[in-house]
Amino acid sequence: MQQSSPIGIFDSGYGGLTVFRSIAEKLPQYDYIYLGDNARSPYGDHSFETIYQYTLECVEWLFASGCELVILACNTASAKALRTIQQKDLPSKYPNHRVLGVIRPTAEVIGNYTTSKQVGVMGTRGTVNSKSYLLEINKFFPEIEVHQQACPMWVPLIENNEHLQTGADFFVKEYCDSLLAQANDIDCVLLACTHYPLLLPKLKTTFPDYISILTQGEIVAGSLVNYLERHPEIEVKLARTGRKSFYTSGDTKAFDEHASIFFGEDLKSAKM
Known part of the structure; x- marks a missing residue:
C-alpha cells in the first residue's frame, strides 16, 4: 500500500501549533499539514452552528489535500463540531477518514493528576459553555468535581504578543482568582485552550x-x-518523509511572524 497520506492538524488560529509541536516531537517520521483558520479566528464566541460549519470546511480542505486522519487541535472546535462531524459527515461522505479531537484524550488521563478530586478547567467561552469537559471527565472519573472558568481576554493577548507583558497581569490574576474562588481545594488546573501554554x-x-x-x-x-x-489500517497509509507544511486562511506574512512563537521554530506558510 502506498504511504501517501499526511496527518492533518487543524486549529482556528495559532494555538494548535503547541499541540502540533508535541506531536511532531513524538512522531517525527510522518508528514503533516497544519491549517489555521486565522481569517475567521477566534472561534470562542461563535455559535455551535457557525463553528461546526467553519470546522467542517477546513476538515474537508484537509481531506482534499490528501489527509485521511485529521486532528482538531482546538478545544472549541472539538467541543462544538467534532461529534457532529464524526456522527453525521464521516459515515455519509467520508467513511474511510477519521477526525479526532483534544478533549477526550485529556479527559481520559486527568484523574492521574489530582488528589483532591477538584479540577479547574480554563478555556474560551465556547468551550466552557459547551460543558464538554464536564461531560467527558464524568465518563472516566465520576468522582471528580470540575470547576470551569472562561478566559475571553487571553487569546487576544496572546495573538497580539502581549501575553508576557505587565499589561496581561490583570487578566491572568482575575481569571485565576475567579477559578480558585469556586473551590478552595483545587489541586489541578487544565489549560483547555491550546493558546494558553504561552x-x-x-x-x-x-x-x-x-x-x-x-x-x-x-x-x-x-x-x-x-x-x-490500535489502528494499523490507518497507520500504514501515512506518508513518512518528515515533511511539515503550514497553511492559513489569513495573511501568510502575519501567520509566519506569530506562528514561530507557538511552534518554537521559524516556518513558512502558504495560503489555504
Whole structure:
C-alpha cells in the first residue's frame, strides 16, 4: 500500500501549533499539514452552528489535500463540531477518514493528576459553555468535581504578543482568582485552550505551588501514538518523509511572524 497520506492538524488560529509541536516531537517520521483558520479566528464566541460549519470546511480542505486522519487541535472546535462531524459527515461522505479531537484524550488521563478530586478547567467561552469537559471527565472519573472558568481576554493577548507583558497581569490574576474562588481545594488546573501554554510563566507565579497545571500537547501526542498502534489500517497509509507544511486562511506574512512563537521554530506558510 502506498504511504501517501499526511496527518492533518487543524486549529482556528495559532494555538494548535503547541499541540502540533508535541506531536511532531513524538512522531517525527510522518508528514503533516497544519491549517489555521486565522481569517475567521477566534472561534470562542461563535455559535455551535457557525463553528461546526467553519470546522467542517477546513476538515474537508484537509481531506482534499490528501489527509485521511485529521486532528482538531482546538478545544472549541472539538467541543462544538467534532461529534457532529464524526456522527453525521464521516459515515455519509467520508467513511474511510477519521477526525479526532483534544478533549477526550485529556479527559481520559486527568484523574492521574489530582488528589483532591477538584479540577479547574480554563478555556474560551465556547468551550466552557459547551460543558464538554464536564461531560467527558464524568465518563472516566465520576468522582471528580470540575470547576470551569472562561478566559475571553487571553487569546487576544496572546495573538497580539502581549501575553508576557505587565499589561496581561490583570487578566491572568482575575481569571485565576475567579477559578480558585469556586473551590478552595483545587489541586489541578487544565489549560483547555491550546493558546494558553504561552501564559505558563505567569500562571506558575499566580497559582499556588501545589496546583498542577496541565497543557494538552504531550497528552494528545501520547494519545495519537496509542491510536495509531490500535489502528494499523490507518497507520500504514501515512506518508513518512518528515515533511511539515503550514497553511492559513489569513495573511501568510502575519501567520509566519506569530506562528514561530507557538511552534518554537521559524516556518513558512502558504495560503489555504
